[in-house]
Amino acid sequence: MNVGESVRTGFVEIWSHKTRSFLSFSSIAFGVAAILYTFANVNGMYIRRTKAFDIAGPGRLEIEKRESGGFSALVGLSKGLTTGDAEAMRAAMPWLYMLSPTLRASADLRDGDFRDRVQLEGVTLDWAKRGWVFTKRGRFFNSHDLANAARVCIVLEQGGWAGKKPFWARFWRDDNFAGHARRADMLGRTIQLDDGLYTVIGVLKNPPRDKDPRWFFRSGGLLILPLTTVQRYLARRGATDSLDGVDNIIVDTGSVETIPRARRRIEALLSGRHRGVADYEIKDFREMVQNMLENMRKYAVAVLAVGVVAVLAGGVGIMNVTLATIFSRIREIGVRRALGGTRADILVQFLTEAALLGVLGGIAGIGLGLSGIRYLSDDGAETVAALLWWHFPATLAISAGTALLFALYPAYQASRLDPVEALRYE
């Protein structure tokens, strides 16, 4: 008997036991959906990583402040990470593309009737080199503002959505200040931060969120001020913090090749300036992204495991159905053997039916997975759920293969039935 004939018979059998067939392939379908979802996520991760590297610049390093043990700080051995460190680095390595120190703070904001506690960041002019993808109104601050700790600030406005607002975003409330910044045009206004008055000299609007790959590692600051201004008026300092302290310094060496060289120079320089106190940490940006991706990979592995378990459960379901099918068709097997069907013919027939169930389950699973990916993924953006063409045949092969594997034993049993006994079976 040829395979085409088996396929035809298989369809007749599957169709005449719709409920049974549906039950057995539905768990395969769920498994396939989970596997497909994982494929999409893993591939999306790689696309995002590539984009993150593109935007971050190839030669990115981050020097972050770390709390040192109290003693060395108390005796004034090291002042912690400071603007002085940044200036020394700049002086030692004028070729660095970007050297951008940051100091984070928070403040009570008043703008007319609006009050809120806001996160703010003090930065230098090099901040503009951190992948500027804003729409600017007004102006950015200049070296004069920085030198004089001018009381000026820049509002970062959220980007909104370019396309349709995704389903989940309806349940997502902007924080108060982000909403206020969008509703009220703050450019040119004078606002109060803690007990000082500041002029909003510029508004930077983020690109639409669904077009912005940086959502992946975006930080929270909503107000940008000159670093010196934050240091002088807004930073909350402990007794041991220096007046020109910063939280971190982000360096872009310009290319991947120059990272090790810059890293060595920075380590030597800071080690000297900090007198050996390890109150800072140098992080390779790629390592950070790698770590983030590592976490996501663990998540993907978990989903994949669920998928594999579901497919295996589906396989057991198919095994069960095949066994049940064989029991209800023992007489038919006898008839087929009497009419000249060999053991191999019987084996092929039941395997074909199982494989068909597997393929149908796989197709249903792909449908389920595709609709699931649209809604389950973190973001509606196309980069999140990226599928390659081979993911589809691969998932189909997984489901059909599982079905075949699990049908092997029952089909073998069927082929070994004694034809005389089978014919006599009622």
Next chain:
Amino acid sequence: MVEIDAVVKVYGDAGGYRALDGVSFTVPEGQFAAIMGPSGCGKSTLLNVLGLMDQPTSGSYKLDATAVQGLSDAERTHLRRDKLGFVFQSFNLLPRMTALQNVCLPMGYAGLSRKDRLERAHGLLARVGLKGKELRTPLELSGGERQRVGIARSLANRPRLLLADEPTGNLDSKTSVEIMALFRELHAEGMTLLLVTHDPGIAAQADRILRVKDGRIVADERPAAQPA
């Protein structure tokens, strides 16, 4: 066509139940032989051995001059497919298939092309008087019609020997007469027939009656009505 000699079939181990206890006979080509006997006498076992569904414990069996001892399961299946046709008491049609598909089934195992299968199946169904009912399923056919499909199916691979196990056992007397007429037609065309029955009226239509009792042939008669 059929030569069996001293065939013994024992179920279980050596001291078990002797279903066939030294059966020997020969059926020449073109003969219509009936096997008669009370239930439990071993006629079903005999038919299974003759149909290559079961292997004798000892004794020899030659089908169409081929010795079947020592053949593998696949070889016996191929022989069965190519030389034998089965007609069953309970028809044994596959319920979810149409008459046409049922007749096509053995030809599928024999590897005929789809076109040849359909052509031959249509011819066979017309031959047994079921023209126009090819696409009905067994449930939509009467008992007599089902047995006609069964006979058409048994002829699908142009067998040399037809084995019929109580082919009229589930039919009323009028339909039985029609089915027997069909068997006699086949016989007249030269088909070798072996028919198991316990109905003397049916057996009387054969060339020869083999009476089986307790696993042995107890009589080999030639009915006066139809001398050989």
